[in-house]
Structures are given as C-alpha cells and as structure tokens.
Amino acid sequence: MSLINEALKKAQRARHQPAADAPAAEAGTQPIAKRAAPMRAQTVLIGFAAAAALIVVSVVLTVYLVNRPSPTPPAPTPAPVSTPNVDLNAPSPVIVAPPIAAPITSAQPDATSTTEPVTPATTAPATAVAAKPPSSAPAAASSTPARVEPAPVTPKPPITAPATAPTSTPTSNTTVATATAAPAPSAAVQRPATRPTTSPAAPKPDPQILAYIDTLKVTGIRSSGTDSKVLMNDRVYRVNDIVERTLGIKLIKVAPDALTFTDANGFVYTKNF
Incomplete structure (x- = not known):
C-alpha cells in the first residue's frame, strides 16, 4: 500500500511540476529572445564600421603611395684616392746624366777648291844663303869655309785641295821655298739672257x-x-x-x-x- 501511495504522489507531483515549470520557462525565454535581436544589429553595425574603416584606410594609403615623390638616387661617393707610401728616410735617387758626345764636324772642302782644278805649285830654285866674300877680303877668310845657318822654317798652312803640292828635300846649305797654291779665278756666273717681251699684235679685221x-x-x-x-x-x-x-x-x-x-x-x- 505504501508503494502505491508513493506512486500516486509522484504522479501528482509530475502533473503539477510541468505546469509550474512552463510559466518559469516562458518567463526565462522571453528576455533571451529580446536580447538576441539587439546583439545582431550591433554586430552588423560593427561589421559595417570596420569595413568602412578598412576602405578609408586603403584609399588613404593608395593616394599616399601614388602621390609620394620618387626617392632621389644617392650621390655617388668618390672613391678614396690611394696615396703611395713614401719613406721619408729613404735616400733620394741620384740621376746621372749620360755623357754628351761632342759633335763630329767634318771639314768641308772649299767651294773654289772642289769645283775648280788646282794648279800644281812649282818649287823655286835653291838659293845660297851665304853671300860671296868680297875680293878684297884677306886670304885667311877665303880659305875657311863660310858657316851657313839654316833659316827658320815656318809651318805649312793646311791645304784644303785634294791634290798636294810637291816639295823638294832640303840640303845643308840651301833653304826650301814653301809653295802655296794660287787661288783660281772665280768662274763668272752666267745669267740667262732675257728675251725682250713683245706686245701682242693688235687684232685686224677679217x-x-x-x-x-x-x-x-x-x-x-x-x-x-x-x-x-x-x-x-x-x-x-x-x-x-x-x-x-x-x-x-x-x-x-x-x-x-x-x-x-x-x-x-x-x-x-x-x-x-
């Protein structure tokens, strides 16, 4: 019997509990439904605001990048000049100049001697230097030979002609006369005869x-x-x-x-x- 009573009580409780839970459920669900709608509108507004902000930022960045001045290329830096290391304590080099050879000048023959023949010089006859003693001189003076002194010989001038003049051998009691080549007469310069200029003849009628x-x-x-x-x-x-x-x-x-x-x-x- 006790078990039946408990079952009846549980059935009554079950009947009364859904009716009591229904108002509580309705009272609990109505606020939740009312709060869901505002949450959706707010998220939509936030999404639109974020999209608008992204669009504005992208437009600003695009305008800035387009209108940005082109960067000027950096100026080239000059390369460092390498200076050789000079040793101040090193001895300075000594430059020795090469010996300058004296110019060799060849003796040019004279114009008159090369273009004209040279006449051979003739030797003058030998003349006795000592004079004859006078007839009135004493016999002792005539018997002793006279002492002959050689005359001083002058150096011969250089002859530029190709041909050399013959010389005679000197003796003990004679002197040699130096022969010099006489300069040949200069050849007369022949000028071409100038022809008289004739004036052209005057034209004549035909x-x-x-x-x-x-x-x-x-x-x-x-x-x-x-x-x-x-x-x-x-x-x-x-x-x-x-x-x-x-x-x-x-x-x-x-x-x-x-x-x-x-x-x-x-x-x-x-x-x-």
Whole structure:
C-alpha cells in the first residue's frame, strides 16, 4: 500500500511540476529572445564600421603611395684616392746624366777648291844663303869655309785641295821655298739672257667678216636698251646673239642708225645705214 501511495504522489507531483515549470520557462525565454535581436544589429553595425574603416584606410594609403615623390638616387661617393707610401728616410735617387758626345764636324772642302782644278805649285830654285866674300877680303877668310845657318822654317798652312803640292828635300846649305797654291779665278756666273717681251699684235679685221656684214639684209630695227632687236636675213636677233657661228660674228649693240658686231679676236665692226 505504501508503494502505491508513493506512486500516486509522484504522479501528482509530475502533473503539477510541468505546469509550474512552463510559466518559469516562458518567463526565462522571453528576455533571451529580446536580447538576441539587439546583439545582431550591433554586430552588423560593427561589421559595417570596420569595413568602412578598412576602405578609408586603403584609399588613404593608395593616394599616399601614388602621390609620394620618387626617392632621389644617392650621390655617388668618390672613391678614396690611394696615396703611395713614401719613406721619408729613404735616400733620394741620384740621376746621372749620360755623357754628351761632342759633335763630329767634318771639314768641308772649299767651294773654289772642289769645283775648280788646282794648279800644281812649282818649287823655286835653291838659293845660297851665304853671300860671296868680297875680293878684297884677306886670304885667311877665303880659305875657311863660310858657316851657313839654316833659316827658320815656318809651318805649312793646311791645304784644303785634294791634290798636294810637291816639295823638294832640303840640303845643308840651301833653304826650301814653301809653295802655296794660287787661288783660281772665280768662274763668272752666267745669267740667262732675257728675251725682250713683245706686245701682242693688235687684232685686224677679217675680210670674210667684212664681206658677210656688207651682205646682211636688215629689214627692221627695234632699239629699246637691253631688249633691242633687229630683223636680218628674215631672222630676229637680240643683243649678244651669235649671227654667224662659223666666222664667230656676235651682235653687241643695236642702234637706230647702226649695228655693232665683234669677232672671236675682239675686233669691232660697225654697219651704218
């Protein structure tokens, strides 16, 4: 019986407990549902704010990077100049100059001696230095031979001619006369004869040109300065035109009463009317 009573009590409790728990559950769930909606709106706003901040930061960084001035390249640093280590205690080198050889000058022969033949010198006859004793001298003086003293010999000058003059051997009682080559006369410089300059002959009139000018048939003249014209032999000629190429006749002037021509030699012809 006790067990049945306990079971009934538990059944009654179970019936009353869900009814009591339902209001409590409803009272507990309503605040939670009301709080969920504000939490979602706040997270959305936070997300939008974060996205806007990221966009603003990215735009600012982009503008800064685009408008940033390009960095100037650093100036090149000069390389250090290496200075050789000089030993101040070392002895200074001694520079010995090479010996300068004296220039060898070759003796040039004289112009007159090389271009003209040298005449051989002739030796003068030997002359006795001692004079003859006078006839009135004593016999002792005539018997003793006279003492002959040699004359002082002067040094010979150097001869530049290729040929050397012959010399004679000196004796005890004679002196030798030094022969010197006489300078040859200088050759006369021949100048070419100048030809007399002849003036060119004056041009002469050509008979053929005179005959041709006389036979010209002039039918009209127009004198107007540089544009002057003349009608000759059924043809119009202007100033400086060639009238006849074979003879070289050229028209140089046109006047109402005369025509002036010239030929290849420069002679002037005039045909008057």
